[in-house]
Amino acid sequence: MIINVARKELKSVFASPMGWVILSLLMFAFGTQYLNAVNDYFAVMSGAMRPAERTGVTQFVGQSVYGLASFIMLFAVPLLSMRLISEERRSQTLPFLFSAPISLTEIVVGKFVGLVAFLSVLIVFIAAMLSTLNIWADIDFGFLLANSLGLLLMVAGFSALGIYFSSLTQQPVIAAILTFIALFALMMLDRFFGDDPTNVLGSLSLTRHFQSFASGLIDSADIVYFILFAVTFLTLTVRRLDADRLRG
Amino acid sequence: MNNFTVEAIELTRLYGGREAVSNVNFTLSKGEVLGFLGPNGAGKSTTMKMLTGNLAPSHGSVKICGIDMIENPKEAKALIGYLPEMRPLYKELTVDEYLTMAARLHRVSAKHIKKAVENAKERCGLTHMSKRLIENLSNGYQQRVGIAQAIIHSPMVVILDEPTVGLDPIQIRDIRTLIREVGTDHSVIISTHILPEVEMVCDQVQIIDKGKLVFNGSIDVLKRQRVGNKLLIGLRNPPAIEEILRISGVSEAESLANGLIRVRYAESAEPAEAIVQTAVQQGWGLHQIAPDQTSLEDVFMQLTYQEQVAV
Numbered sequence: 001m002i003i004n005v006a007r008k009e010l011k012s013v014f015a016s017p018m019g020w021v022i023l024s025l026l027m028f029a030f031g032t033q034y035l036n037a038v039n040d041y042f043a044v045m046s047g048a049m050r051p052a053e054r055t056g057v058t059q060f061v062g063q064s065v066y067g068l069a070s071f072i073m074l075f076a077v078p079l080l081s082m083r084l085i086s087e088e089r090r091s092q093t094l095p096f097l098f099s100a101p102i103s104l105t106e107i108v109v110g111k112f113v114g115l116v117a118f119l120s121v122l123i124v125f126i127a128a129m130l131s132t133l134n135i136w137a138d139i140d141f142g143f144l145l146a147n148s149l150g151l152l153l154m155v156a157g158f159s160a161l162g163i164y165f166s167s168l169t170q171q172p173v174i175a176a177i178l179t180f181i182a183l184f185a186l187m188m189l190d191r192f193f194g195d196d197p198t199n200v201l202g203s204l205s206l207t208r209h210f211q212s213f214a215s216g217l218i219d220s221a222d223i224v225y226f227i228l229f230a231v232t233f234l235t236l237t238v239r240r241l242d243a244d245r246l247r248g
Numbered sequence: 249m250n251n252f253t254v255e256a257i258e259l260t261r262l263y264g265g266r267e268a269v270s271n272v273n274f275t276l277s278k279g280e281v282l283g284f285l286g287p288n289g290a291g292k293s294t295t296m297k298m299l300t301g302n303l304a305p306s307h308g309s310v311k312i313c314g315i316d317m318i319e320n321p322k323e324a325k326a327l328i329g330y331l332p333e334m335r336p337l338y339k340e341l342t343v344d345e346y347l348t349m350a351a352r353l354h355r356v357s358a359k360h361i362k363k364a365v366e367n368a369k370e371r372c373g374l375t376h377m378s379k380r381l382i383e384n385l386s387n388g389y390q391q392r393v394g395i396a397q398a399i400i401h402s403p404m405v406v407i408l409d410e411p412t413v414g415l416d417p418i419q420i421r422d423i424r425t426l427i428r429e430v431g432t433d434h435s436v437i438i439s440t441h442i443l444p445e446v447e448m449v450c451d452q453v454q455i456i457d458k459g460k461l462v463f464n465g466s467i468d469v470l471k472r473q474r475v476g477n478k479l480l481i482g483l484r485n486p487p488a489i490e491e492i493l494r495i496s497g498v499s500e501a502e503s504l505a506n507g508l509i510r511v512r513y514a515e516s517a518e519p520a521e522a523i524v525q526t527a528v529q530q531g532w533g534l535h536q537i538a539p540d541q542t543s544l545e546d547v548f549m550q551l552t553y554q555e556q557v558a559v
Contacts, residue, residue, distance in 0.1 A: 005353070008349050099332075
């Protein structure tokens, strides 16, 4: 049943040119970044004389592309998640889902899976694009895997937060703005509290937890952080929708 | 085990202390069509939302084919097809895409989806609109898509909130036929403002006013109230009222503003023949005689008005 709700969401995204345009524009941005990074690699490495200054091509290009990807997702996810529930609320289509034999959890998780599935198309494409480096270099696939996993988890976290804000309002734009502000604040926490590793607020930062993935490290603590982050906001969304049913 | 398809038990819904629906009890059996009548804001839609699990009742419970809506919402919802007041249509999809999705969400097995969609489209007269975007359909066709969505999984109970709004007379007739058809082997609950519609399609009628049921019974009871024991006579040379009262069986007579005379008679008497005979003999110039039907509107007004007086 979760799959059916997810399919419905994907169908809605691809029913209009919106989905395709977003995919192609984002891919264009990542492709350009990739191209520039490969060019820069030669420029930088030819200047790097000492062995300590040299980095592998995977890390150099990968960090550049994944860095941009995580930054762009900060804008892309709120724009995609904003209409998931608020639009249904506004056009009064929620009763269609509520009166079908599916639970609220299935509805919310289905929407979440649909959005993450859409975004993971990008993640797969980025990984495929970077893998083409392997044609003339020997690249580190472990690094790509860690980065892809990190990006996927981060995007899942973003999406869960976006869905929650979408369930709070009838106006998609408001949902997008709130999501963006919340995500931006969570990213920025690292700027202010990053110096002190014992600071609790600092460890809430999304950036900090993405950083270990970005350097090619798969840390279970970070995986758990992102999963908890997503589960928390999905639970809040279910509770918000349940309140609709109870309070009317 | 009784075979009620819908049971509403002491259904009550509070909105901030105000009772939108209070203590509504009713049952519906298989093969019955129930009409929900009531003025605006009477609680029709609220009751329907509770029946379909879109709104939690403050007190009381709903059972669909014996399954409790609050304890087993998924099983209960699987037996219901619901068209809310605002059509829940995803306008960016085509009719086929939308109905396929509806079938899938309502647990129609993958093998039967295609057939279910075709069947629903045929029943609602949508076959030639399959590939059109719902957004581009006219109001009436959108309404048909809404109805198709509610019957696609051939549910035990079909609940339609004002199904004939925005349809043209021919479509209304089709939809009424459809409701009757669905009503023969399933149960249907419809709400409407159009009173003759209730008479045409419903077996059971409920009139709800200010959240309370003021009438609950078979349509025949309402019809009897409506027909009454009254005749309307038109005379070219009307005599004095006393002359008419003298005809056996006539208990009451009054002249109406439009020149006709309304005659009441006792329950068992049938004075029509006597009236015609007298009229011919006396040369009253009879040009019209017909049973006087109080419109359903009047009955409705009476029922809801009485309630107001009682309060």
